[in-house]
Amino acid sequence: MKLTDLAHYDGREGRKAYVAVAQVIYDVSDSSRWVDGNHLDTHQAGADLTEELKSAPHVRSLIERFPVVGRLEETPSQKKSIKALWLMPLVVIIILGAFFWLR
Numbered sequence: 001m002k003l004t005d006l007a008h009y010d011g012r013e014g015r016k017a018y019v020a021v022a023q024v025i026y027d028v029s030d031s032s033r034w035v036d037g038n039h040l041d042t043h044q045a046g047a048d049l050t051e052e053l054k055s056a057p058h059v060r061s062l063i064e065r066f067p068v069v070g071r072l073e074e075t076p077s078q079k080k081s082i083k084a085l086w087l088m089p090l091v092v093i094i095i096l097g098a099f100f101w102l103r
Contacts, residue, residue: 001025001070003048010046011037017045018069021053026066048072 006025011017017029017037028034028045037045043052053060 002073006048006072007046009037010044011035019043019045019063020048020072021050021060021063023050023072023074024064024068025070025072026063027069028063028066031066 003020006018006020009016009018011029011034015037016027017031017034018025019028020026028037028039033039034045039045043049049063053063
């Protein structure tokens, strides 16, 4: 599911309430703490809450108790950043190799 599709599941007007955390989409519709897709006036369903959950007062395992309904697709910028992370060790090895070779 794309982030734009997830936005439709905001829990308002009888719609399902879905949230994404670490690319996993959870259905929080039946939770008494997500009334109309709103969690204690802090979070609204229909969004990726990965960053917000890092500062939440509870642990991630609480959200993982909800039913999984899908996966959030990566955006092109996320894919590029992942590719860049794979290149980093290679760059370090090349730099270290050049340093020791030139000594």
